[in-house]
Amino acid sequence: MASSSRRSRDPLKQPEEDDSSPGAARVLLLCILILVGISMTMLFSIGIGQSRPLHYPVRQFIYAVVAILGGVVSYNIPTIYWKKWMIYLVGSSVILLGMARLVGREINNAHRWLSLGPVNFQPSELAKLSAILWVATWMSVYRRRSSEFGLGFVLPASGMGLLCLMVLMGPDFGTTMLIGGTGILLMYIGGTRVVYLGVSAFVALFGFWELIRRDPERLSRITSFMHPEEFAANDSYQLMASLHGFIEGGLFGKGIGESLQKNDYLPEAHTDFILAILGEELGLVGTLLVLLLFVAIFISGLMISLRCKDAFSRLVGLGITITITLQAMINVGVVTGSMPTKGLPLPFVSYGGSSLVFMTGMVGILLRISRGSAGVRDNPPPLPESQQWI
Numbered sequence: 001m002a003s004s005s006r007r008s009r010d011p012l013k014q015p016e017e018d019d020s021s022p023g024a025a026r027v028l029l030l031c032i033l034i035l036v037g038i039s040m041t042m043l044f045s046i047g048i049g050q051s052r053p054l055h056y057p058v059r060q061f062i063y064a065v066v067a068i069l070g071g072v073v074s075y076n077i078p079t080i081y082w083k084k085w086m087i088y089l090v091g092s093s094v095i096l097l098g099m100a101r102l103v104g105r106e107i108n109n110a111h112r113w114l115s116l117g118p119v120n121f122q123p124s125e126l127a128k129l130s131a132i133l134w135v136a137t138w139m140s141v142y143r144r145r146s147s148e149f150g151l152g153f154v155l156p157a158s159g160m161g162l163l164c165l166m167v168l169m170g171p172d173f174g175t176t177m178l179i180g181g182t183g184i185l186l187m188y189i190g191g192t193r194v195v196y197l198g199v200s201a202f203v204a205l206f207g208f209w210e211l212i213r214r215d216p217e218r219l220s221r222i223t224s225f226m227h228p229e230e231f232a233a234n235d236s237y238q239l240m241a242s243l244h245g246f247i248e249g250g251l252f253g254k255g256i257g258e259s260l261q262k263n264d265y266l267p268e269a270h271t272d273f274i275l276a277i278l279g280e281e282l283g284l285v286g287t288l289l290v291l292l293l294f295v296a297i298f299i300s301g302l303m304i305s306l307r308c309k310d311a312f313s314r315l316v317g318l319g320i321t322i323t324i325t326l327q328a329m330i331n332v333g334v335v336t337g338s339m340p341t342k343g344l345p346l347p348f349v350s351y352g353g354s355s356l357v358f359m360t361g362m363v364g365i366l367l368r369i370s371r372g373s374a375g376v377r378d379n380p381p382p383l384p385e386s387q388q389w390i
Contacts (some may be wrong), residue, residue, distance in 0.1 A: 020372030021304040028300040028370075031293045032363055035348035035355075036064055038290065041256065041280050043351060046270050048257040056270050056351050063353035067360035074364030077210065079313045082365065083140075090159055093130040096123035097166035109217075112170040124175045125358035127163045131179045132186070132319030132362075134159040139190030140312035146191030153196040156187055173208070173218070174330065174342030180204060182322045186315055221340045241266040242273050242335045245280035246287070252389040253283030270351040272343060275335045291332070298325045304370040317369045319360045 042058050047053035096114065100123050104111040105214040113120040139146060140285040146152040160183040168176045171194035184197050212218045245261040246256065259280045262269045269277050279287045301321025304334040326348050345355045 010263065019307045019309050021300075021307050021370040024278050024300040024303040025367050025370035027296055028304070028363065029367065031296045031300070032348055035290070036292055038278070039274075039349045039351075042274055042281075042349070043270060045257045045281060046274075046277060049263065059353075060351055060356075063356050066353070067357045070357050071360040071364035071367075072172045075368050077365075077368065079310070079316065079365070079368055082133055082316065083137055083312055086130070086137050086184060086342070089126065089130045090134050090163065093123060093127040093163060094166055097127060097163075097169070099123075099213045101166075101169050110170050110172065113174050114116050119353060122354040124167045124170065124172055125354045127167055128175070128179055128182075128323055129358060129362055131160050131163045131183055131321065132316060134163075135186045135190070136312050136315035136319060139187060139192075139315055140310075143191060143311050147193050149193075149196065152190075152192045153187070153200075155216045156190075156192070157183070157200060168211075172343070173212075174344040177208075177342070178327055178330065178344065181326055182319055185322055186319050190315060213343065238267050238273065238341070239337050242276035243337055245276040246284075246336070249280040249283040249287075251283050252285055253279070253281045256281055271345055272331065272350060273335050273348050275332065275346055278349075290346075294325060295346075297321070301325075301366060304366060308369055308372065313369045317366050323362070324359065353364070 031383055040060060043057040044053075047056055095104050100114050101111050103114075105113045105120060106113050107113060107120075112122055112124060114123060115121075135156045137160075138151070142148075142151040142155070160179065164176045164180050164183075167179060184201060188194065188197055212222060241261055245259065245266060248260065259277050261280055262277050266276060275287065275290065278290065282289075295351055298321060301317060301324070305314050305317030305321060308317060327347055330339060330344050331341050332351070334342050334344070345352050347359050348356065
């Protein structure tokens with residue numbers, strides 16, 4: 001029986017290479033769940049002693065349920081459909097960002113939110129995904145001509161630049177830098193010539209500096225970042241309170257619920273600066289645990305993306321991985337005084353529905369990519385020739 005089986009097998013036929021990444025997907029999912037659990041714990045802790053102690057954790061729990069449902073939906077969508085829907089998502093992002101600027105709710109002198117009943121929605125979160133899909137689409141369609149100026153640089157940079165401009169009108173400098181940085185890295189990975197990216201990055205940074213220089217509020221963030229002790233009573237107050245939280249936490253922390261900075265000493269303790277509260281209550285050990293979880297997410301995302309055979313899926317996976325990691329790095333840099341204040345939340349940990357829902361949705365796409373192509377039908381029936389625009 002065994003000999004006949006060996007005779008029937010074609011020795012010249014190689015088994016199909018499996019490009020799925022189940023192990024990396026499990027690690028990625030586990031890290032996300034742990035971070036969400038840490039978020040709920042810290043929000044409960046921040047609520048202790050407050051007039052409405054369950055306000056933030058209950059709302060975040062609802063956001064988490066919605067986010068999980070969104071992640072399940074995005075996981076079950078074949079990756080090829082994101083390529084087909086890309087133009088509609090980019091258009092929707094531009095329209096919603098324009099609406100936020102014109103009729104959106106003003107919070108902290110910025111128009112970044114659209115109100116949907118009791119929920120505030122940030123269109124810039126959709127813009128992050130839209131920019132990834134735009135760049136990934138064109139860099140995969142024209143991957144053999146990616147070194148050309150028109151198809152390899154101008155085309156992918158045009159849509160990304162439009163989204164960055166709309167986000168910047170918020171104004172939202174942090175998200176603009178995040179989208180632009182992710183897009184430039186994706187274009188580099190996709191084969192765009194370094195000289196084009198270098199010149200565009202220089203022009204963008206020069207434009208940023210001019211905008212900051214003409215805005216006293218944002219200029220003060222730079223000066224207070226460079227000399228925090230001199231502005232501890234005003235512009236650097238938030239940063240100094242954050243650093244004080246890390247110092248007070250020491251190695252093992254003061255314990256859950258024992259933070260002093262959360263008692264109105266540290267503004268935005270539940271959102272952008274939640275890591276400082278975590279550092280105060282769980283110490284250096286807790287802070288390093290969070291950082292290691294993001295390192296594991298980065299490595300898992302890389303493994304999933306680089307094993308993928310399809311160019312579009314690979315670039316989308318890398319874009320999602322870079323976005324999550326880069327946003328975490330910026331947030332950690334801000335709360336530790338390594339970067340000027342940017343206003344970006346810590347992914348999966350900071351309080352906020354828009355960030356949690358869209359980040360989880362992007363993770364769902366990454367998990368779908370981890371299934372690979374072997375035995376998975378990700379290609380829909382072919383469209384009529386007149387509808388095949390890409």
